[in-house]
Amino acid sequence: MTSDGADPYDPRGNRILAALPKNARDHLRPRLEPFDLKPGTILYRPGERIEAVYFPVIGVCSIVTDLEGPTVEVATVGDEGMVGLPVFLGVATAAERSLCQVEGRALRMDADQFRHEIAVLDGPLQHVMQRFTQSMFTQLARNAGCIRGHRTHERCARWLLMTADRMHSDRFDLTQKFLAQMLAVRRSSVSEVAGALAADGCIHYSRGTITILDRDRLLTHACTCYRVIREALDATLPPHGQAP
Structure with missing residues (x-):
């Protein structure tokens, strides 16, 4: 608990979890463990099995592609999303690398447990994850154009x-x-x-x-990408303070 009595790992601090009905969120809570995001911590690597998914409460995680020379960031994830999207899409490994870039806190769930919960909570969790996936597609598309056009x-x-x-x-x-x-x-x-x-x-x-x-x-x-990405996210997942 913080000095004001607030839970620093409250699931409602993550917009995916906050968007779930209260009964679904309460069901998931015992299956989520606190995880401190430290800069440089690798969350998953290319070609390796993704062992866990992460729901940031605060902080910034990157998804990067390691080219022959430079490392290029393709997307970032914060309290609006989940790190480990390939697991939701049915893929056990990823082609990219994910790491923490800005210190924060997250809720961690075992990847197999997450797959199980998607099946158990068929409906609310899957629908919220689909909306997040759409917002990630928007971010990826804007990032690709932004590098060349802005x-x-x-x-x-x-x-x-x-x-x-x-x-x-x-x-x-x-x-x-x-x-x-x-x-x-x-x-x-x-x-x-x-x-x-x-x-x-x-x-x-x-x-x-x-x-x-x-x-x-x-x-x-x-650039205009900031407004477009933010509006796309707000349209798919409710802003903080609107959790059921």
Whole structure:
């Protein structure tokens, strides 16, 4: 429990679990175990069996593709989703790698148990997971187009806003390595872009910590993908505070 008595691992902190009927969520609760998300922790690797799925409550996890040279991020997952989507889609292994990028907390479920619960709760859990899958398709599509069609500082502003949404805070730790992966650029380019946003009064960036100083101003720099992805998510899974 936190100092105010709140449960830091309350399933309602994850939008998939929050969208379930209360009886379904209560059924799942004993099958979910608290899991601390630490930066760099590998959640699954290419070609290896996915042993567990994760429902972040706070924090950011990445799905990355390891190319012959660089590592490129293809999607991120926070409190709106689940890490381990291939399990829901009936695949035991993944072609990508998933790891934690921004520290947080999650609820972990054994992959076989999750498969069982999908069958047992045929209806509510499957329907919510289908809606999340659709929102992930939107994110993947926008990410692919965003890399080619939008400027680096626009994409950077978008990623910072998405991270702030998932952390429920305008201050969070974010390394240059992570930003470079998110933006598919060199670290030197990250320094230039972050410096430009800082000079404009949008953010403060020091020793791996980002502070958003003016969210409205940062929004003016962000590409349209931020709005599209957020609206797609809100349309498929209810925002926090609307759990049954």
